Amino acid sequence: MTSRIEELVDQMTLAEQVSLLSGEDFWSLPAIARLGIGKLRVTDGPNGARGGGSLIGGVKSAAFPVGIALGASWNVRLLHEVGVALAEEVKSKGAHVSLAPTVNLHRTVSNGRNFECYSEDPFLTASLAVAYIEGLQSQRVSATIKHFVGNESEIERTTISSEVDERALRELYLMPFEWAVKKAGTWAIMSSYNKLNGTYTSENPWLLDDVLRREWHYDGVVMSDWFGSHSTAPTVNAGLDLEMPGPTRDRGDKLVAAVEAGEVSRDTVRTRALNILRLMERTGALDDHSAFEERADDRAEHRALIRRAGAEGAVLLKNEGSLLPLTGNGKVAVIGPNAKVAQIMGGGSAQLNPHYRISPWDGLVAALGEDRLSFAEGTRNNRFEPALEGGLEVEYFNNPDFSGTPVFTERLGGGEVMWFAPPGGVVDLTNFSARLRGTFTPTATGMHNIGVYAAGYARVLVEGVLVADASAGAWEPGRTYFEEGCDEVVGQVDLEAGREYEVVVEFVRKPPRILGFSALHVGIGRPLGDAEIAEAVAVAREAGTALVFVGRNGEWDTEGSDLASIILPGRQDELVRAVAAVNPRTVVVLQTGGPVEMPWIGEVAAVVEAWYPGQEAGNSIADVLTGAAEPGGRLPQTFPVKWADNPTNSQDREVYPGMDGKVRYEEGVFIGYRHYDSHGVAPLFPFGFGLGYTSFEISDISIDDSAFESDGRVAVSVTVANTGQRPGSEVVQVYVSDREASVPRPDKELKGFEKVFLGPGERMRITLELDARAFAFYRVEAKHWIVEPGTFVIRASRHAGDAGLVAEVSRQTRLMLPV
Structure with missing residues (x-):
């Protein structure tokens, strides 16, 4: 029987199918009124639903703990609860899709985005991501697990190639995405900015087609990160359904022309459009014709x-x-x-x-x-220096030299602004300048720092004197505004307490590197010292x-x-x-x-x-x-x-x-x-470590390996007791070691955990199920997972540095597992 979305896609013209494959604007896809198809809306993100506004200001939202804080909970039930709550937040912003969770691993300790990700460990990350996604999607709000794949640092992130061998990909970096597809049934995935082994992930057929769709049987949407697609036919043919944001850069008329030239088949376009319609059907966007509204719902339960x-x-x-x-x-x-x-x-x-x-x-x-x-x-x-407060009057000019009459004026609430949409609907964001005027009254006499950084050219004048210069002749690329901005330029000026000073900022748009926006931050601060x-x-x-x-x-x-x-x-x-x-x-x-x-x-x-x-x-x-x-x-x-x-x-x-x-x-x-x-490097604090206000004892490990020889499953049971005077929680962590492998393997790998809440004197017997993959490694040459014969050590511990309780299981035969 033909489904409703198949009937719809076959009623569409080629141009209508193509229209669904790129955003109409920054946060939504176009509706197709002729067929009664509504508008799909998306919103960031991982620790709350911001809605369609700028990264600064906008409709107020609930701010949840960041990813690493949720990762530190080790509590899958909590992650499910958070997912359900965030679905309500997404709906309050009139959206159907959340651009979350972020599941890239903590490869290094200095990744600027580690806070947004759960863990260094793929098993912990995957377990929490599944719960989060299931919570979101139980409320008909789509998750968008990101960034697929190899985005473990933020340096040259939009162009760099992550060179990762396939075994590391399979055992570490792909695992959270695999679980999201196979266990949670995620409805959307976002490709990363970077290249993977030389090919942009947004047009990587091995990643998006061979692995994701053929091996994992994924039937959802793959969207680009914002401005993270770079071509027409290669992205569509590789498996990228949706180019974001809009308006389109490489789809639209270019994609219609590519179809007519035979570079992309009509069947491929149909498949991509069908994937979009499936997401719209799952989230209710297909029939959502309600007026767009963003609400600031401050819920007591949240x-x-x-x-x-x-x-x-x-x-x-x-x-x-x-x-x-x-x-x-x-x-x-x-x-x-x-x-x-x-x-x-x-x-x-x-x-x-x-x-x-x-x-x-x-x-x-x-x-x-x-x-x-x-x-x-x-x-x-x-x-950076604290953003200038007190409001700024802004004059906009549709030219780069402040000439003529301003086309629009407005008042900003503070010294930071990001321009994604044209102010007043009349400012040409591809060719504009802006003059911002405000005042600053210091509370103390002495030297003050004046700082400015911008995705664009800017300079700051205090009482008409140039203090900080990031204008065209001085601007250099830096690490602000997603690598579109310069590093902060700081000047100093001696100010007198209680006196009002005029501050003028002149901003000129510059062509973006990758991301199509302009931004500015101007701040004033007084350094603290020995006193x-x-x-x-x-x-x-x-x-x-x-x-x-x-x-x-x-x-x-x-x-x-x-x-x-x-x-x-x-x-x-x-x-x-x-x-x-x-x-x-x-x-x-x-x-x-x-x-x-x-x-x-x-x-x-x-x-x-x-x-x-x-x-x-x-x-x-x-x-x-x-x-x-x-x-x-x-x-x-x-x-x-x-x-x-x-x-x-x-x-x-x-x-x-x-x-x-x-x-x-x-x-x-x-x-x-x-x-x-x-x-053999001793850490300051090991993975999985944490103290509490009561004491726990883990005892009596037992193993049921009756199915290990046949299908690779093992059940690990321990008793957990609260031996202290307060209620509290303990996280039982199960690590597996294979010391006889034919390839180098880690000394131990986390393969199970459970958080247990007990009152004083309470005891609980818990069992953790380990499947065959808990003992397997990926054999690149044979393209499959394998559990080799030999003895495996199972350790139930409080953290990675804890000797814990030890048991062993043995296998006599080789077990091959599919991808």
Whole structure:
């Protein structure tokens, strides 16, 4: 029987079929009114639904914990719950498709986008992604798992070729996508910007056709990342259904001409259009003719979920003398650059305009009362100067030299703007200039930094004097605005407290490299120095406990820019040591998107890694510090002692960060904890590590391997007991080792886990099922998975560095598994 979407596609003209294969605008596909076909809308993203607005401002949205924070929860049930909630958020923005989750692996510790991804481990990543996707799609909102594949760094990300051998691809980088297709049935996939072994992923037939559609039997949509497709016939023939964003660049009339020239068959176009219609049918977009509306739904149940999820992802790394949770009524010093600033998310396409932001200070005031707290900032951790506040009047000109009468004027709320749509509908974003005027009144006398960076040419004048110049003659490509912008140019000017100064910014559009937008950031800040650290020391000395809130923020952990190091920015290490020297009850609360070096680890009493836990950040953190919630997290990424210990450290720049257009995954399957094991390098904190406020015992391992010889399955059972005085959680992690393999294999690989919640004195018997793939490796020459004869070691542990409970299973025959 012919389906409805088959009937529809066959009623379409070629031009109508082609129209569905590219966006109409930045966030939607065109409707086909003649056939009653509605408009499909998409929205970013991984930690909330931003809607159709710019990355800055727009309709307010709920900000959920970022990917690495959810990864640290190790809780598939929580990820399903988050997926369901995010589906409601997507619907509130009038959209049908969420551009999430992000499942690229933490190949290196300095990827600027690690915060958005779950883990260094493919099994953990795949397990969480399946739950997230199933939650989303249970509400008829499509997931879009991304970025397919090999996007593990942000350096030259739109053009670089990730050189990855097939075994590493199959065992590591493809696994989350494979599970998303085979287990969760994802309805959409986004190709990555990069090339894979020399061919752009958006036009890679091996990836999109051979593996995805023929081997995995995928029947959903493959869309490009934004501006990430580069051709007409090659992308369509390889398997890219949808070019985004619109209006079209390489489809439309070009694709119709390619069909007429015989470069693309009509059947291929029909198949691509049918895939789009299938996605529209699955999400309800096919018959959605409702008026487009974006709502700022601030739901109480989502507030509660975000708060709970933030605490469950927090990782207690050190707790000397059981200092935490805080008890008693003593004075608490609240110190650091992240204490009164709510660091709730990373930067880039995942960011949104949150309903609100709860800082750690706000959370602690609510939990402890302000009278118990004292504060000192101590130092700053900003990468860029703080955006100019107070509003800016903007004049737009449809020419590059500010000549004539402005075609449009408007007022901006602050010193950052991204131009995706023409202001007033009349500004020509392909050929414009803008003059922004505002004022700044300093609160202190002294030297101030004036900073500007732009995807375009810009310069800043204070009282008519040029202070910071990133104009055409001075502009150089840098690591801002997704590699479309320059690095920040900073000038200095001496300002007097209380005096109002005129600030003028002149901006001229420049041709984009890859991504078609313009953007500008202008900021003013006053540097902090020795006096502020001395003030923090004085405050810490007078308190019973010192809480030091340090880390990074979304300027550092961001799409489009890898980190230069994993040292805490600025003078934060110095601040921690200075405070710890005068207060033995010093607690460091980290907020980062990945590992940091901790040269002070032996000098402080406790350390909590809180990540970027969403809009309830301060409440989640306060819950953990006061014991209202258990720190439920376990590390989803190994924390090395120093950057040089990480898997991508090499004197060969082609290995990392890349050279001459290539980044070579020389380490193969040995990323993350596999690398530290194989090289005998002791990490600062191992993968899977995390403490709690109670104690657990794992005992009585037993193995059911009755099916191992026939189909490769093994069941692993252990008893988990809460031996402490508080309710809490433990994550049982099962690792498999094959020490007799015919190819180099990791010392151990995570192949099962379960998070167990128990009250004081409670016990539970749990069983984890391992399938044949848990024991297999991919044999490239034979193009299949294989379980070789021999003895396998199974270890039930608390983390990758824990010896745990050990059992063995043996296999006598070779087992071949299909792809």
